[in-house]
Amino acid sequence: MSDTVAIFFGRFALFGVVGIVAGLLMQMPSYLIFGAETLDPNGSAAGAQLIERNPFAFVAFAIVVPLLVYSLLTAVLVLAAYDAKAGRAANVGSYVATAFRWILPLIVMSIVAWLLIGIGFALLLVPGLWLLGVLAVFVPVIVIEGNGFGCIGRSAALTKGYRWPIVGFTLLIYLIFYVVTLVITGVGAFLAAGTPIVFLILQGLASGLAAALASVAVAVTYARLREIKDGVGFTDLADVFA
DSSP states (O other), rough: EEEEHHHHTTHHHHHHHHHHHHHHHHHHHHHHOOOGGGGTTTTTHHHHHHHHHHHHHHIIIIIIIIHHHHHHHHHHHHHHHHHHHHHHHHHHHHHHHHHHTTHHHHHHHHHHHHHHHHHHHHOHHHHHHHHHHHTHHHHHHHHHHHOOHEEEEEEHHHHOOOOHHHHHHHHHHHHHHHHHHHHHHHHHHHHTTTTTHHHHHHHHHHHHHHHHHHHHHHHHHHHHHHHHOOOOOOHHHHTTOO
C-alpha cells in the first residue's frame, strides 16, 4: 500500500491527467449514443427505457468500449509506474505504443478475465474473489513479459500462494475508490441538476482517478510477486521497455 500511494502521488499530474482523460472516454460513449438523459442522476427511468430499446448498443458502447479503454489505461499506467519507481522520466508515447502493440490480447483477455470473475461472483461470492486474486496481474504479464494469450496461466502461477492477501489488498484499494467516487458523484448529483454534462465530467474524473490508482496497485503487486518468485525487481522490469 505504501509503494502504491508513494508512486501515485509522486507523479500525480501524470497519473491524474491520463486517468481523467480515460475516465471521460469511458463515460462519453453512453452520452453520445443514449443522450443526456442517461447521465441525469434523476433520470434513471428514462435511461432504463433507452437501454431496453437499444440493448446491443448498450452492451457495445456502455460496457465493451469502456472496458477496452480501461484495459489500455491499465497497460499505460502499469508501465508508467515502473519508471516512477525506478526514478526515471516518464515517456507517455512509449507507454501508449507498447499498449497498442499488445492491444489484441489486452482486449480479448480483459473480456475473458472479467467474464470469469463475473461468473464467479454470480455463482457465489468466494469463487469470484478467488478468481480476482488469480487474475490480478494478467495485464502486466501481457505488457511486461509479452505473454499475450498465455497471461491467465502466468498470472495464476505468479499469484499462487498469495491470492487471498492480494484479494484483501485489492478490496482495500476499491474501498478507498468507492468512498472517493461516492463523494465526487454525490457532489455531482447536487451540481448537475439540469446539467448532465457536469455529471459526466465528475463521473469521468472519479472513475479515471480510481482506475489510475488501481493500475498502480496492479503494477506494485506484479513487481512484488516477480521479486518473490523470480528475484526480479522494479528497475529490472522497467528495463524491459526502456
